[in-house]
Amino acid sequence: MINLNVNIKENNKTYPIIIDNNDIKLLKTEILKHLKGKKFVVVFSQKVDKLYGSLLGFEKNDKFILKDGENQKNLKNYEKILAFCLNKKLTRDDAIIAIGGGVAGDIAGFAASSYMRGIDFIQVPTTLLACVDSSVGGKTAVNTSFGKNLIGSFYQPKAVIINTNFLKTLDERNFKTGLGEVVKYAFIEKSCKCKEELNLINFLEENYKKILDYDSQILTELIKICLLLKISVVENDEKESGLRRILNFGHTYGHAIEKLTKYKKYTHGECVVEGIKFAFNLALNNNLIDKNYLYFMQDVIKKFSFKEIPPFELKKVIPVMKTDKKSSTDFIRFILPVDYSTVKEFEFNELLTIS
Ligand code: GLY
Numbered sequence: 001m002i003n004l005n006v007n008i009k010e011n012n013k014t015y016p017i018i019i020d021n022n023d024i025k026l027l028k029t030e031i032l033k034h035l036k037g038k039k040f041v042v043v044f045s046q047k048v049d050k051l052y053g054s055l056l057g058f059e060k061n062d063k064f065i066l067k068d069g070e071n072q073k074n075l076k077n078y079e080k081i082l083a084f085c086l087n088k089k090l091t092r093d094d095a096i097i098a099i100g101g102g103v104a105g106d107i108a109g110f111a112a113s114s115y116m117r118g119i120d121f122i123q124v125p126t127t128l129l130a131c132v133d134s135s136v137g138g139k140t141a142v143n144t145s146f147g148k149n150l151i152g153s154f155y156q157p158k159a160v161i162i163n164t165n166f167l168k169t170l171d172e173r174n175f176k177t178g179l180g181e182v183v184k185y186a187f188i189e190k191s192c193k194c195k196e197e198l199n200l201i202n203f204l205e206e207n208y209k210k211i212l213d214y215d216s217q218i219l220t221e222l223i224k225i226c227l228l229l230k231i232s233v234v235e236n237d238e239k240e241s242g243l244r245r246i247l248n249f250g251h252t253y254g255h256a257i258e259k260l261t262k263y264k265k266y267t268h269g270e271c272v273v274e275g276i277k278f279a280f281n282l283a284l285n286n287n288l289i290d291k292n293y294l295y296f297m298q299d300v301i302k303k304f305s306f307k308e309i310p311p312f313e314l315k316k317v318i319p320v321m322k323t324d325k326k327s328s329t330d331f332i333r334f335i336l337p338v339d340y341s342t343v344k345e346f347e348f349n350e351l352l353t354i355s
Pocket of ligand 1: 139
């Protein structure tokens with residue numbers, strides 16, 4: 001078992017992250033230890049409930065089953081979760097648990113942050129993407145017709161409990177979307193201000209075959225490394241006023257092509273990987289890196305055989321990139337590589353030259 005801790009200095013908030021591969025039958029007891037007898041509602045991804053519901057053993061009455069898919073992260077379901085909690089007469093002392101991927105975690109976290117002005121929240125991520133990224137750091141949200149994640153809050157969970165057994169049933173595409181975020185961490189590691197030297201790029205190069213074989217021990221180590229990097233970033237900048245923006249490496253272009261394809265054609269991770277390639281090319285064109293580092297990135301990424309996305313016309317992508325990150329500006333903000341596993345933020349104008 002691995003125990004990590006998040007300490008958000010700004011508001012003195014501390015919480016544990018537990019990573020293990022114990023029998024899933026034992027997980028309910030493990031989760032309830034963090035609740036100390038409180039009442040709770042479990043927001044359950046439908047897919048995970050089908051596969052693991054009976055093993056986990058939560059009462060039907062305590063479960064809000066959420067269909068899968070990004071489009072389920074909407075205000076209607078948010079309201080339904082709150083009504084479910086009200087019907088169960090949850091009080092301010094009670095809790096919401098999310099069991100599922102990023103969709104369940106984001107919407108349940110937002111419900112927890114606003115129910116009775118905020119109740120305890122436990123994240124049990126079951127996808128690789130949720131394990132390495134969305135379950136930690138306190139971003140919660142729902143989508144609206146105006147865009148993704150525009151309504152939400154920063155609300156840190158009380159605990160994050162990761163059981164790597166869930167990953168065994170992830171299909172390849174879902175697994176690789178998580179690997180897209182993993183690769184992102186590798187190329188930003190030195191900028192994360194982590195005290196430990198983790199060398200994620202080496203880890204990926206040495207272990208990519210085992211990772212692609214879903215080797216449990218290696219995946220546990222991989223999640224630990226990514227989370228140590230994420231923890232270091234969010235501890236320094238919970239509300240994304242500075243350092244946390246580096247986690248958007250690959251996301252400026254990535255988000256734009258996700259949006260242009262209506263969030264249907266490609267997964268988030270596939271788009272992030274394309275965004276990383278775009279960022280490297282932009283960095284090369286602006287003499288921030290040399291060609292060898294670009295080739296090096298291509299070699300690392302090739303090992304994971306991500307789905308390739310054909311390039312989009314810049315005149316279509318640029319207007320979408322300009323409105324990324326909840327702000328409409330005259331410039332486009334990019335996180336770009338400047339050295340081995342090091343990134344910096346730059347502002348570009350519409351011609352994609354540094355402004
Ligand atoms: N997923 C990026 C962040 O948590 O800031």
